[in-house]
Amino acid sequence: MQGFFYRPKLTKMFGNNKKPIADSSSPNQSYNASGINSLVSGTGIEGNIKAHSDIRIDGELNGNLECSGRVIIGTDGRINGEVKCQNAIVEGYIQGTLIVSDELDIRETGSVHGEVNTGKLKIAPGGIFNVNCNMSGQKIKSITPTELEA
Secondary structure: OOOOOOOOOEEEOOOOOOOEOOOOOOOOOOOOOOEEEEOOOOOOOOOOOOEOOOEEOOOOOEEEEOOOEEEEOOOOOOOEEEEEEEEEOOOEEEEEEEEEEEEEEEEEOOOOEEEEEEEEEEEEOEEEEEEEEEEOOEOOOOOOOOHHHO
């Protein structure tokens, strides 16, 4: 049996104006590009997320994330999947594909595994970067231990 949810139209409380306030389920509703979305610690999502503004992940996401702004993966944050964004700061863990159009910043507690495509890259001492990486369209070749000895 499917659940039934009653959504009354909201009206202004004061004044003679009784026009309804915008319903959050409206498909043509504008979004606040300056807001920050958040997935808090202890929360997990299986599925895909599309964000028009910055997003901070302190919980767990098993799925894909597409963001028009910055993605911040906090120290408790974990993502298994594909992430596409303009900028990223990684303090937590990501396994999968990371496509960053501008700058990827991996902090000392950050751990990135998989495939990365980014314009710029910053890795703090202690940050883990175990990936195949493309930067500005050029493939970065992994160095094997035998190549280091030569």
